[in-house]
Amino acid sequence: MRMSRHVERRTFLKAAGASLAGAGLTAAGCGAGSGSSGGPVTIRYAWWGADDRAKKINRTVALFEKKHPKIKVKTDFQQYGDFWKKFNTQAAGGNPPDVFQNAIGFLRKYDAKRVLLDLDAQAKKGNLDLGDFRAGLEKFGVVDGRLLGVPVGSNSMGLIIDERVFEKAGVTPAPGWTWDDWDDALVKIHDKAGVAGDSGPFGIMYLYDLILRQNGKAFFTEKGLGFTESDLVPYWTESMKRVRTGLYADQKKVEQIKPKSALAAGLAGGEFTWDNFTARYSAEGKSSYAIAPIPTADGKKTGQYLGSLMLSGSARTKHPAEVATFIDFMVHDPEVGRIMGYDRGVLSTNEQYEAFDPTDPVSKKIAAYEKQIAAAGTLETITPHPAGADVVEAAFLRIAADMALGKAPVEESARQFFTEAKTALGS
Missing domain, CATH: 3.40.190.10 (Periplasmic binding protein-like II)
Structure with a gap:
């Protein structure tokens, strides 16, 4: 086993501290x-x-x-x-x-x-x-x-999938697959496996950030939001269409089984989240789960970074x-x-x-x-979030969930989000 450079450095500092103590001084690392x-x-x-x-x-x-x-x-x-x-x-x-x-x-x-x-x-x-x-x-x-x-x-966003569902649907995700490929996969999973293709990704701030990054924008800049209502409304409109058609999971059922995930409960074949959450699904669910790559707009740029x-x-x-x-x-x-x-x-x-x-x-x-x-060489640097970003993330999740449950239409939900976000960010 190789000797840690860290241990060597600590040994040196300890010796230096002893010498300083002998001279009536205190080493910085010992409580100065x-x-x-x-x-x-x-x-x-x-x-x-x-x-x-x-x-x-x-x-x-x-x-x-x-x-x-x-x-x-x-x-x-x-x-x-x-x-x-x-x-x-x-x-x-x-x-x-x-x-x-x-x-x-x-x-x-x-x-x-x-x-x-x-x-x-x-x-x-x-x-x-x-x-x-x-x-x-x-x-x-x-x-x-x-x-x-x-x-x-470190962790990064990924698509956690139920391997049995994807196999039954004949879908094999691979690096470089596109959102069009993912759209096709949703249909195959719905038609062949008999479940929704996804639990409903429309309230996940970090996923939407990747989608924006793939298109030259970002959820946050250092001072505020990096997108507009005209970006969000089409995204949420398409999402609500997929909820209605069953490509995304029934959101009332998703709410009912919380805190258990829709994926582990068998309500969906996939769910976008942080890669290290894979352990959660294995503990909660009865299937086998894997991490699929993030779909792309151009087959190359994922917008990913290490969190x-x-x-x-x-x-x-x-x-x-x-x-x-x-x-x-x-x-x-x-x-x-x-x-x-x-x-x-x-x-x-x-x-x-x-x-x-x-x-x-x-x-x-x-x-x-x-x-x-990491080997793909496409990882980017995350933009440090502005003060109030935690409140914005919570608002994005809550408003999207209410919208999916039919409590407010898309346009009204988008306006509400931007109103709350601007207040939280002080802009």
Whole structure:
């Protein structure tokens, strides 16, 4: 096994710290500026997810505390919606967690509120190693030249399919297939397999972003929306036609079975989502599932990019060095990689990626899919979302769902979305 460059760097810093301590100084990586008096420092770490993720993360925290006995970690986790409600209350009160799970849709929002710690300073001090990341992921959390988050994993949009349904319909998706090919597949699945071809993709912001990117636009610019009502209305009009004709799943049934997915429930043959969600369908459903490529407008440009969950620090933390040390450990330590696997996406650093050898079929499929899209050389850079993007995404999903249930016509729904989006974005 090769010796990690990261471990070598840590060994050097530890030795340097010992020398400094002998001279009456404190090494930056051992709590400089933390306000500690030599005793244990406690930092708070919060994230969202299910119980299985919590169990894995608690194991990694225990490992961290064993290797860093002077840093104690108090943990807290919630479901996604509850997490942000609690976080918003804490941030408004000036007491957010020292380190927390984050996503790109929240970077500008909380940066504008001065909640996020610029981790670049800690990287320069040697407390955070930004080397050895896969596919340039170390830049994913950079906004306006400041490092506001460090990726723990990567994922990309894909079309998760029920392999038995697609086989029965005689449909074999391949890289470079077009939206016309996908349209034909919807009909074949409906006619030959007897189910809807898709669960209904019209409320998925990230998919619509890819469609826009394939046509020279994007869902967001750095300051606001990158498309107009004249773009959205035809897209939603065609979507509602497909709901009525059964090419998309019956939306009343989709609502009834939530939180179970329409794909796992057998209501549809496919569903667009993040590739690492494939594990969800395998756990919920009774069929076998695979990740198909994103259809294209021209057979080449998918508009795809790597997304990621990340770890961010609080600008109000009294322990920035310890926060950086914690984040560094969580993205580089090989054992952490083996514990977490692909729970939050394909591991972001080569050290962890190489340490985790997926043995289950689902993880192998996810890894193979990301290798495939990376090898194609078409991955793009995601535009950092403007402040308020999280509210816009929620509005897009909610309004599209109401529209599909017949609560409002397409034109009215599009107007409502743009009204709410402009308010959320302050434009």
